[in-house]
Amino acid sequence: MIDVMYFAWVRERIGVPSERIETSAPTVAALVDELKAREERYAAAFEDVSALRVALDQELTDFDASLEGVREVAFFPPMTGG
Amino acid sequence: MQVRVQTEPFDAGAELNAFTAATSGAGAVVSFSGIVRDVDGGLQEMEIEHYPGMTEKAIAKITEEAVTRWSLVDALVIHRHGTLHVGTPIMMVATAAPHRVDAFAAAEFLMDYLKSRAPFWKKELTASGADWVAARDEDEDALRRW
Numbered sequence: 071m072i073d074v075m076y077f078a079w080v081r082e083r084i085g086v087p088s089e090r091i092e093t094s095a096p097t098v099a100a101l102v103d104e105l106k107a108r109e110e111r112y113a114a115a116f117e118d119v120s121a122l123r124v125a126l127d128q129e130l131t132d133f134d135a136s137l138e139g140v141r142e143v144a145f146f147p148p149m150t151g152g
Numbered sequence: 153m154q155v156r157v158q159t160e161p162f163d164a165g166a167e168l169n170a171f172t173a174a175t176s177g178a179g180a181v182v183s184f185s186g187i188v189r190d191v192d193g194g195l196q197e198m199e200i201e202h203y204p205g206m207t208e209k210a211i212a213k214i215t216e217e218a219v220t221r222w223s224l225v226d227a228l229v230i231h232r233h234g235t236l237h238v239g240t241p242i243m244m245v246a247t248a249a250p251h252r253v254d255a256f257a258a259a260e261f262l263m264d265y266l267k268s269r270a271p272f273w274k275k276e277l278t279a280s281g282a283d284w285v286a287a288r289d290e291d292e293d294a295l296r297r298w
Contacts, residue, residue: 148287
């Protein structure tokens with residue numbers, strides 16, 4: 071089980087801020103493919119992953135990163151702080 | 153070093169005075185405040201979403217790096233989230249160092265990193281609707297100079 075969180079327009083497109091998912095996806099990219107195959111709203115949110123960022127256990131990383139031992143995955147658009 | 157992530161407004165002048173008063177051994181204090189700016193069509197309000205937990209960790213990491221790299225005496229970062237109105241403060245940074253060059257550089261470094269690496273997302277509400285603010289390529293490019 072893994073906690074998946076969504077922020078900003080990714081959250082709005084998917085319709086929930088977070089969910090717990092049963093997955094055996096080895097990498098972030100594989101998890102994204104699984105989600106996209108689920109429902110149209112995921113396919114819409116993940117249509118262009120170059121427009122997205124991902125954090126594993128609250129650390130920014132890449133889409134080819136391994137999910138081994140990871141508890142929390144977060145997807146969001148590029149940050150606009152400051 | 154102080155990092156605060158909060159919904160409440162703050163008084164940048166009072167924060168700066170308190171920061172300066174608590175700093176000993178610094179010959180230079182530099183501060184920057186970001187204010188909610190009006191937009192074409194009139195900004196009704198700004199919503200800032202963040203990632204609780206990651207936000208505090210990411211800012212602490214960036215701030216620790218600034219303190220080490222420029223041998224700062226102290227550093228302060230305050231960043232708001234929630235509903236903000238035009239003319240009110242969004243965030244501030246303050247850096248204290250023995251000399252001004254380091255205080256300025258560290259403040260700029262902190263600002264560049266807070267813009268693109270701290271998990272905040274701004275949404276602008278105007279009469280024509282609500283729009284997420286898009287990240288700018290220049291902001292990402294600004295990180296390369298460090």
